[in-house]
Amino acid sequence: MKILLTGKNGQVGYELERSLQALGEVVAVDRSQMDLSDLRQVREVIRAVRPHLIVNPAAYTAVDRAESEPALALRINGEAPAVMADEAKKLGAGIIHYSTDYVFDGTKETAYVETDATCPINAYGATKLAGEQAIQAAGVPHLILRTSWVYGMRGKNFLLTVMRLAGERDELRIVADQFGSPTWCRTVADTTAQLVARLDARSGVVEAMAGELGGIYHLTASGRTSWHGFTEEIVRHASIARKPRVTAIRTEEYPLPAKRPRNSELSGERLRSLNLHMPHWQHALALCQG
Template structure:
């Protein structure tokens, strides 16, 4: 199977390059080779590569900047996935696409299931929801995987920011009234590979180039994919600072969302139920265990 992977220099894309090896011929492209803001280039690359599967972790993720760069965020997060889906339809290909907890408003008390009604409160959230809907409307075989609070050992993310600020400041003031599941990018990539292996196993065509559309029809669709359990940004910071590799331990102060105003509204509750994914494909680790493994390797 020929697999086209976008955003190979991003957090999730970097890990996917490794976990997808052996599952097909992986053609990994970074932004310089396939810029999702250039829709014509997206079309041209897909038509040249002719993949059987497109894996798309690339996205516009500057949540606050998106409030003032609405057009760019929509082009990358909504229009580019639509172009990919339409091109995939012409090729008879499938797509694996990643979305976000920000499609929900965060007002629900418990964890959100896939069938709960989205109500994004930010440009970023609306753009990601539009991307989901465009793929679904194309009627192609797909997996849409919603995740949350993604971090890793490279790039720009909350984990690396906290570790850097811990060395620079005597006090960290961190929001304690927003809750979600911090998810290691490697967890996402490994779970994706497990899901793809399951799809191939059930189709019996692991070594074949053709997709089994019946398997994708029955097992594909929308899933939540995060680490298990939940915490606040304050709780996550506590866990980060507790790791032995963090030499300086600044004072940690809990604050409310109102004490740290930002352009984009965040969901107060980002917890996603992953029961559907775990029952269909594989288990998922606890957030604190995955965080420890990530920091052990830093």
Template sequence: MSERTILLTGVNGQVGFELARTLQGLGRVVAVDRSRLDLGDLDQVRRVVREVKPALIVNPAAYTAVDKAESDVEAAMRANGEAPGVLAEEAKRLGAALVHYSTDYVFDGTKESAYVEDDAVNPQNIYGKSKLAGEQAIAASGCDHLIFRTSWVYGARGKNFLLTMLRLGAERDELSVVADQIGAPTWSVTIAALTANVLAQAVAGDDGWWAQKSGVYHLTAGGSTSWHGFAQAIFALSASEKKPEVKPIPASAYPTPAKRPANSRMSNRKLLDTFGLQAPDWQEALRLSLADR
């Protein structure tokens, strides 16, 4: 039997970097960065998939500059909306499956409780609209797929809230952080580990596994907090001796080009019921991530 080939995009990103490690053992991983596969170049996307001929495509690559997307609409929609559709079309043509990552920003944040997968989507910014377009293009293709919606992603690489707080905390005695937006800070390692666990089940499953499991799943850390609470926890758990004072402010005091949802909480119940997997609480994951530093 020939070895299963897995095409992994965005290998230098927060989640892609971790996936390159957790996917080991599930097949031959062909990991590509933006220089090899740029989601902004749809012809290149199609060409690379046809060259690699994967049995599985895992796509954590994305246009992630949320505020910049408000003025860079075409690029955001191409990378997050059109490119996933191309990957899905090519997967369908090959008889391959696609794993893709989406966001809490597909919701408007007005629900009082945690969002479930079937709740109405209503993105409030271009980034959210582009990610929703990607979800819809994948579903329309008819390919076997898993779409994991996650939130507030952080890790040891790239640009994220954790690294920003650690940098600013070393420079300043006082920080003002938004306290009226709620979500689940989710470690990139958690996302990669749970993805690999799901795909291990796919490898061990029967021929009907993908047909039964295809769809959208929420995948975030357990529990929830505000950005202010997240910042407080970062400094409480950090080994740094310098601990800045973290003051709560409303989102209205920190205007950004892109509107953020007030409630980004998403229920992981479907993930647990379908795959038997449960993400760690956000505080435990944060403790582990800081222990790695």
């Protein structure tokens, strides 16, 4: 199986290049080789590689900047996946695409399941939903893997920001009324590889994705916390001599250009039905920081 992997230098893409090696020949590209804002280049690369499977973790992820750059965010998050799906269908290939908890408005009291109605409340979420819908409309065999609060030891993410600030400040004021499941990028990559291997063993990856095992899956760590709780755990594991005080604040005390869902918890029940169990967020964080 030949796999075309986008965004190889991103958090998830970097880990996927390692995790997917056992499944076939991985052709990994970065932005310089396949810029998702250049739709013609996207088509050209896919036609040159002729993959059996496209794995697309690349995305426009600057949530607040998307409010002022909605057209660029839509091109990368919505239009580029549409092109990928169209080209994959022509090749008889499948596509794995990563999406987000931000397709929901966060008003549900319990964890979101894959069939819950979507209702994004910011531009980033709207563009990611557009990508999901384009792939579904193309009629191509697909997996859409929604994840949330992704972190790792490279790139830009909440974990690295907190670790830097913890060494600089005596107090960290962190939002305590938004809830979700912090998810290590390595967990996302390894679970993706396990899912692909499981589908391949059943009836072939593309064939399985075209049937009842295809569609949307929620892929996050288990357990639930707030940004404040996440920060406390990061600080607890941090190797710094003097640890800052972590103070809980309300969302209104830390205004940002883009609205955030209050509840970002995603149910992993569909993954568990395939006997794929995600680690608890605290356990994964300890491994990441350790």
